Amino acid sequence: MDLGTVTSLRAARERADLRLAPGEVLLAGGTWLFSEPQPGVHGLVDLMALGWEPVERTGAGLRVAATCTVEQLAAHVPDPAWAAWPLVGACADALLMSFKVQGQATVGGNLALALPAGAMTSLTSALDGVAVVWTPDGGERRERVADLVRGAGRTSLTPGEVLRAVELPEHALRARTAVRQVSLTAVGRSASLVVARQDEDGTVTLTVTAAVPRPVQHRFAGVPASAQVDAVLAGLEWFDDVHGAPDWRRAVTTVLAHEVVAELAEVGA
Numbered sequence: 001m002d003l004g005t006v007t008s009l010r011a012a013r014e015r016a017d018l019r020l021a022p023g024e025v026l027l028a029g030g031t032w033l034f035s036e037p038q039p040g041v042h043g044l045v046d047l048m049a050l051g052w053e054p055v056e057r058t059g060a061g062l063r064v065a066a067t068c069t070v071e072q073l074a075a076h077v078p079d080p081a082w083a084a085w086p087l088v089g090a091c092a093d094a095l096l097m098s099f100k101v102q103g104q105a106t107v108g109g110n111l112a113l114a115l116p117a118g119a120m121t122s123l124t125s126a127l128d129g130v131a132v133v134w135t136p137d138g139g140e141r142r143e144r145v146a147d148l149v150r151g152a153g154r155t156s157l158t159p160g161e162v163l164r165a166v167e168l169p170e171h172a173l174r175a176r177t178a179v180r181q182v183s184l185t186a187v188g189r190s191a192s193l194v195v196a197r198q199d200e201d202g203t204v205t206l207t208v209t210a211a212v213p214r215p216v217q218h219r220f221a222g223v224p225a226s227a228q229v230d231a232v233l234a235g236l237e238w239f240d241d242v243h244g245a246p247d248w249r250r251a252v253t254t255v256l257a258h259e260v261v262a263e264l265a266e267v268g269a
């Protein structure tokens, strides 16, 4: 849609260009910014002009630029040892998106928006992703994605901070994973997305997203017993919106959590 209040568009070419004037906001893929009125927004600062390398292999794993699109990440050819890679495609498909939206929507935009159904939040938190944040004083800070996303539409990002990248560690990329996702309607927004991950040292990490306002993550020394899974789910705050009632989200998430854990146990047996 046209943003009738916007009178300026700046292309950011270097870090100094990211200092925002009153009324300016960062523009990434624009799939959300242009999807609804943005009262109070007068200027856009286009991050895509920074030309950040979308995906970089590092000694410690993979560094995904905030401006990497969902499509670019899904198209990356992984290291053959990265058993967790199918999770990328599963989470990309979990977004209620046409291929057109996947081609524009960025990983950073998805995290910054912090919708509970943010599939890049699901993916990167399940893989122990660490967000690299540029601070307005010219510095940088790091925070686990699971902590950066604080609630529905809330992150730890403060005014002037820019999400630069997400680092995915090698140990998580090499892990075995099982994932389940459910929506209230056939191609609806995720109502629950559950990932179980087993690292090479046997540790199992269970990550629940979409059904809860912010990622919930628990680690176990090995494949957890049913009662341990139930104990994690007991007492969670279940998200409530048009994409699913809290009692339904609790019920389906319970089924999905037991399924992913059972799948890990089966494959590992």
Ligand SMILES: Cc1cc2nc3c(=O)[nH]c(=O)nc-3n(C[C@H](O)[C@H](O)[C@H](O)COP(=O)(O)OP(=O)(O)OC[C@H]3O[C@@H](n4cnc5c(N)ncnc54)[C@H](O)[C@@H]3O)c2cc1C
Binding pocket: 025, 026, 027, 028, 029, 030, 031, 032, 033, 034, 035, 047, 066, 067, 094, 095, 096, 097, 098, 101, 104, 105, 106, 107, 108, 109, 110, 111, 112, 113, 115, 116, 117, 118, 119, 157, 161, 162, 163, 164, 189, 190
């Ligand atoms: C048809 C359709 C279906 C959708 N389905 C889903 C869905 O299932 N789940 C879901 O989570 N979302 C969904 N969305 C919302 C949105 O498209 C996605 O969350 C998308 O990933 C946002 O990324 P973007 O790059 O387009 O962000 P933009 O629209 O460009 O920006 C989104 C917000 O993030 C801020 N931002 C962007 N990049 C940064 C950065 N690097 N640092 C700091 N702030 C930044 C912007 O200022 C803005 O406030 C959907 C949208 C459409 C149109």
